[in-house]
Amino acid sequence: MAAITLENVSRHFGSVAAVDNVNLNVDAGEFVTLLGPSGCGKTTTLRMVAGLEQNTGGRIAIDNQVVSDANASFFIPPERRMLGMVFQSYAIWPHMTVFDNVAYPLRIRRKSTQEIAEKVKTALRLVEMENYADRPAPALSGGQQQRVAIARALVFEPRVLLLDEPLSNLDARLRTQTGDEFRALQKRLGITSLYVTHDQGEAMALSDRIVVMHSGHILQIGSPEEIYRRPANRGVAGFFGSPNFLPSKVQACAPQADGSFLLTLDGPGWVGPCGCSSALAVGTDVLVMVRPENMRIADKASIGAGEMSWTGPIVQSIFRGTHRSIVAETPAGRLNIDVPSVHNPAVGESITLAADSKAVWATPTN
Amino acid sequence: MTDNTAGTLRGSKLADKPLAGPNSLAFRLSRYFTGRDAAVLTLVLILGFLAVYPLAMLFYGSLHSTPPGMAGEFNLDGYRSIFTASNMVVLLNTVGISLAKTIPALLMAVLLAWIVARTDTPYRDKLEVLITLPFFVPPILTAMAWGMLGNPQVGLLNQVWKWATGSQTSIINVYSYGGVVWHMIQYSTPFLFLFIVDIFRAMDPSLEESSRMCGASRWRTFRNITLMLMLPALTNSFILSFIRGIESFESPLFFGTPAKITVITTEIYNSINHRATPDYQYATALSFAIMALMFILVIWQWRLLRGRTFSTVTGKGYAPNVMKLGKWKWVTFGFCILFFFVTVVLPIGQLAIGSFFRFFGFYSRDMLTLEHYSAVLGNAEVWRAFSNTMLLGLLGATATMVLGSVVAYVSIRTRWRGRRLIDALAWLPWMMPGMVLGIGFLWAFAMLPGPIPIYGTIWALLLAYMALGTPVSVRVMTSAYAQLSYDLEECSRVHGASFFQTLWRILIALAWPSFAVGWVLAFFGIMRELSASILLYSVGSEVLSVVLLRLWSNGQAEQVSVIGLFMMLLVIVFRWAQLRFIKNRISTL
Structure with a gap:
């Protein structure tokens, strides 16, 4: 059952399309992240689901009930959509205590005092803030405010939880911890969540599925692994990490059991097998994506049939603590490789690099 | 696009689900919109x-x-009658007096604001309350009090002067240009102070510190950085205060009229209240003329401020740089107290004294009365x-x-x-x-x-x-x-x-x-x-x-x-x- 459905949803500001024909289904209990650089339309999309922004085209449904249909001029205001939302600034009302902040959605719905007390207590316990109920809201740290905001969004058991970059105002260490805690909580409650972020690490760690957006369009939708390993195009590939892109030509193309295709490629100074999502004609130009962490330094003899390899001298070597970044000048171009930091090959030394064909992926050049 | 995006298009099963009562909601919406209009x-x-x-x-x-309210005809007599030589003098008086009070008031306000916001003068927070108090006192009260204090014949200040020096001549006559300007300065200064003190406070101290690190002296930093950052706001305050000076009525009424000094507001007032037959057409035409003057000033203000109103005021709570004044801090403290004494204590004191004597100006014990x-x-x-x-x-x-x-x-x-x-x-x-x-x-x-x-x-x-x-x-x-x-x-x-x-x-x-x-x-x-x-x-x-x-x-x-x-x-x-x-x-x- 689809908890959120977006059908051809658009949002135009004058002649500018902030969101252009977006289609998306979020299943019940699923955690979906909208990911993209700032200005890509992800926040606008979220706000249209919330009802804080009206879509100028298409329609939006929550729990299979249409909440906004631009063609029929049908629009349900945000307060009647039964959603929980966590804002980037947390939007903790400074004139209320923690308890009042969390109780607000219940008081608006005229629940009994006893029910309010119970539910607020439960919600605060979920985020481990039950001891702070009587604190005035401005007396909280950023991390605590964020927890209160989550408790407030969950307290009335909303149909869907919307989160607008909720971790971006926290420092790095707290961000990871809070993110993991939140993901555990979300799984436990099974609440459908739509999450907006520009941080790829966050998106991968938290989501069931990621929606990569760019200038109002969806580039790709898929599980974190799918998006990371099998990007639909160079834009998506470049958004995660800093992979190498090697130009080459298709020599042969064979369909695989999982629906993908295995290409045989011919690049400058190398040949090898590589996966691809669509069938490509012989002679087509493609870009091969090889991630730095998926390459290894190998003896020429040890290279297997399923691998591709390149040889060239090292031009740069940088120690980064967790690993070492090496740049090698090969016939295929300059390649970035991440190797364990205990390795310390000298600059100028010629090395051979190998990558498993399962770890590389070809995308069309455009 | 790839299979992944295509896969999400299957949600079109919504199409066969009827929209839940769009008519009733569309109706509600239309009511909502007309309600807004x-x-x-x-x-x-x-x-x-x-x-x-x-x-x-x-x-x-x-x-x-x-x-108003009587039958008459339409003509341009009103506008014709305002273009006279004497009204030229009135216009010059109005603009001149307002300029003459705005400039010293602005300087004083900057000085006071700097003392309160940027120095270690003792009791700064209390001084701020005292300095801003004159702004809240109705000008008519201080006008009357100064009318008694600076009366050329029996004014308290003149009496004290004569008693202290043995002189027979008065030194102060508030019924003069000086008197009008002086009275305006008293309430313009706290008005400007209220604007300027917040600008001093809201300034990011790193802007000044980086100037010091580049080798500029304290004074040079103040001139090149602090004042320049404040310039848009200062200009704005200046025009605002200038406009209020032109609108001012009490000061020219009390101190100008007895000395035959007329500004636009008193000229309008006199033409209605102090003539045998009130000349409404003349007064109204003059009012319209002053509106034109105001309009020009306001447009000028807008043009100056376009796009840079809040450039230095970020709203962030900075701890501004505080200058250590050493012994001088008592001088700045004294200056603030003096300002408070002259603008509040003197007039209130005069009102208190005046209220207990039978005739003001004759302050002897047998004149005491309730x-x-x-x-x-x-x-x-x-x-x-x-x-x-x-x-x-x-x-x-x-x-x-x-x-x-x-x-x-x-x-x-x-x-x-x-x-x-x-x-x-x-x-x-x-x-x-x-x-x-x-x-x-x-x-x-x-x-x-x-x-x-x-x-x-x-x-x-x-x-x-x-x-x-x-x-x-x-x-x-x-x-x-x-x-x-x-x-x-x-x-x-x-x-x-x-x-x-x-x-x-x-x-x-x-x-x-x-x-x-x-x-x-x-x-x-x-x-x-x-x-x-x-x-x-x-x-x-x-x-x-x-x-x-x-x-x-x-x-x-x-x-x-x-x-x-x-x-x-x-x-x-x-x-x-x-x-x-x-x-x-x-x-x-």
Whole structure:
């Protein structure tokens, strides 16, 4: 059952399309992240689901009930959509205590005092803030405010939880911890969540599925692994990490059991097998994506049939603590490789690099 | 696109699900939209009545040969009669006096603001309260007090001078250009101070520190960085103060008129009140001319400020650089105290002394009396004026702030059609001096169709006060709303609160301290208002300032002192309450 459905949803500001024909289904209990650089339309999309922004085209449904249909001029205001939302600034009302902040959605719905007390207590316990109920809201740290905001969004058991970059105002260490805690909580409650972020690490760690957006369009939708390993195009590939892109030509193309295709490629100074999502004609130009962490330094003899390899001298070597970044000048171009930091090959030394064909992926050049 | 995106298109099963009652909702929506338009229309009508209607009637009146409400013909005599040599002098006086008071007031305000915000002068927070107090004292009170202090014959300061030096000649005559300018400086300085001190405080100290690190001296940093950063705001304050100088009525009335020094406001007043037959057409044409002058000034101000209003005021709470003054800190402390002494203690002291002696100027023991107190307390007219003032203050301040809150909300928090019109209408009275607005309303009430008996009642005054106060109330509430992020409201909406619930529980709950501050300002504004009141009052609807002026003209300076003291007490109580209760509330947010 689809908890959120977006059908051809658009949002135009004058002649500018902030969101252009977006289609998306979020299943019940699923955690979906909208990911993209700032200005890509992800926040606008979220706000249209919330009802804080009206879509100028298409329609939006929550729990299979249409909440906004631009063609029929049908629009349900945000307060009647039964959603929980966590804002980037947390939007903790400074004139209320923690308890009042969390109780607000219940008081608006005229629940009994006893029910309010119970539910607020439960919600605060979920985020481990039950001891702070009587604190005035401005007396909280950023991390605590964020927890209160989550408790407030969950307290009335909303149909869907919307989160607008909720971790971006926290420092790095707290961000990871809070993110993991939140993901555990979300799984436990099974609440459908739509999450907006520009941080790829966050998106991968938290989501069931990621929606990569760019200038109002969806580039790709898929599980974190799918998006990371099998990007639909160079834009998506470049958004995660800093992979190498090697130009080459298709020599042969064979369909695989999982629906993908295995290409045989011919690049400058190398040949090898590589996966691809669509069938490509012989002679087509493609870009091969090889991630730095998926390459290894190998003896020429040890290279297997399923691998591709390149040889060239090292031009740069940088120690980064967790690993070492090496740049090698090969016939295929300059390649970035991440190797364990205990390795310390000298600059100028010629090395051979190998990558498993399962770890590389070809995308069309455009 | 890839298979992945294609996979999500399967959600079109929605198409066969009927839309849940779009007709009923579309109907509700259309009602919602017309309700919104009706609200905007109501606001436009209210503001139009308060600002555009009197302005239009002013124009009508300037072309009409007879006083309001009488049959007459239309001609240009009014405009012809204002272009005279003597009016050229009046114009020069007006501009010259306003310039002459604005420049020293600005310098003094910068100095005082710097002392309070940027030095380690002792008791700075208390000094700030003292320095700003004159701004809240009605100018009519200090005008009368200085009329007694600086009277060339019997003024207290001259008596002290003669007693101390044995001289026979007076050194001070407030009935002069100097007197007019001096009195204006007294309340312009705290007005400018209030603007400038916050700019000094809001400045990011790293901007100055980086200048010091580049090798600039302290003084050079002050000149090249601090002052330059403040320049847009200083220019703005300068023009604002200059405009208020042109609108000023009390100072030229009290100190200029006896010395035959006339400015535009007193010329308008005299042509209605001090001629055998009031020349309404002349006064109205002159009012229209002053509006033109104001219009030019306001346009100038807008052009100067375009795009750089809040460049240095970031709203972040910085700890500004504080300069260690060493021994000099007692000099700066003394300077602040001196300012307070001259602008507050001297006038209040004069009122206190004046109230206890039979005749002011004759301060000997056998002249001590309480008869003025009993005379004032037994004067029914004074009591009536007092209750009128209080009623108008309470009603007027509340109505002005409610109107200002709604206008500010519509103009900055919504995207409704017509919001810019509303904003512009609310701003219009800013260009109208009280005197001009008074004349405009005089015509407006007289020209009202049918038997609407507003003229001559206190409701006439209420409407004028609302018009005069609205620009300030809109400004106060605009800055209050601007500090509240949209998230706070949107969050409430998403979590189930309707528009009105959000308004009440979030916006009003958070903005009320600013509302209260604005309310007190509006109340003070009404209590001190003289120039519009003097034109619009009639028997039964006098306010305190009008009664004070009438008693003063009758030579009853001693009774004036008694009333003045009571008003002063009121000012201090209100100001104390404002600082004590409202400021605390704001700082906790």
